[in-house]
Amino acid sequence: MVFRRTELDGLVEITRTPREDARGRFARIFDSQDLLTVGWHWSIGHVNFSETSRAGTVRGLHYQVPPSTEAKLVTCVRGEIWDVAVDIRTGSPTFLGWCARTLSGDRLNSMLVPPGFAHGFQAMSDHVSVMYLHSGAYAPQDERGLHAEDERLRVTWPLPVCRLSERDSSFPLLDPGFTGVTP
Template sequence: MSARFTARETPLEGLFVVSRKTMSDERGFLSRLFCEADLAAFGWQGHLAQLNETGTLRKGTVRGMHFQRPPHAEIKLVTCTRGRILDVAVDIRQHSPTFLRHFAVELSEDNACSLLIPKGFAHGFQALTDDVRMIYAHSEPYAASSEGGLNPEDPALGIDWPLPVVNLSPRDGSHALLSQDYRGVAA
């Protein structure tokens, strides 16, 4: 167990809600967002290849559901540093007992939680407030040739977005609905 992080298992194998321990005093606080050695206990493998920040201006906006196929499959650690989001991960691993099931959790600037998403999952979120900021840690660099996505409004995924979906990008909204023969990605 880490001195800086604790993790709660989810019903989807390898997917964890990670809680950060915050140290604070009269000056303010310190919260470690990433530590390769500590997060290895919860499935982080490899190094930190990319660190990205996103800003989402409007409440209700949905981004996702994104993933990278092998050989560029990635582990992600997703953290909300301003506002609130509903963060969603969908298991798309071939032969997984939880194939196409999803898990959703609220991440916010106040709850000091992140979602640690293993390889073989699609990821997306909905902004629950205006002016959301997020930090993404990636174990692999982005590779356009390996990029994939699911339609976040696909009824087959069963995601119950809490707000009406707005500002869905043309790219995210154009992903085809899943067919009966969709087999996911190699784990």
């Protein structure tokens, strides 16, 4: 695994070199010892898998509030996504700043998204599959979200935003008094 820190403290892109032979390919997605060097010190609370059928679809921007803040290790295993993380840590010098990377099933790269970030992605191809490792147990009562098209965030999605879920499209725009979350 190769780790590349991003412009937002704690947010890390992970690349891998899969082993390939006549049978196909193999890559290690999670290694607790390697990931410890870039800040992953949590156990895995749950693992989610999503499939997105159409390019342009946006999922997110989701986050958890205390006491259920969580880290995520997001890996695209098929197709290609534009993965976005927004810093919503109270008092952070990059508060409401965002960072995006292209993740793809061909590259099997990942983003390590620490607690205190909202996360989402846009499918850049049809038939996208994404696997998420979460550091906490599923806590629906602490789920929150930011509207993907909130002008205050200024996220520049590469494709027109489409096919937001009912839940994601109902997230309110940021209130001027929003001070973030304490991870």
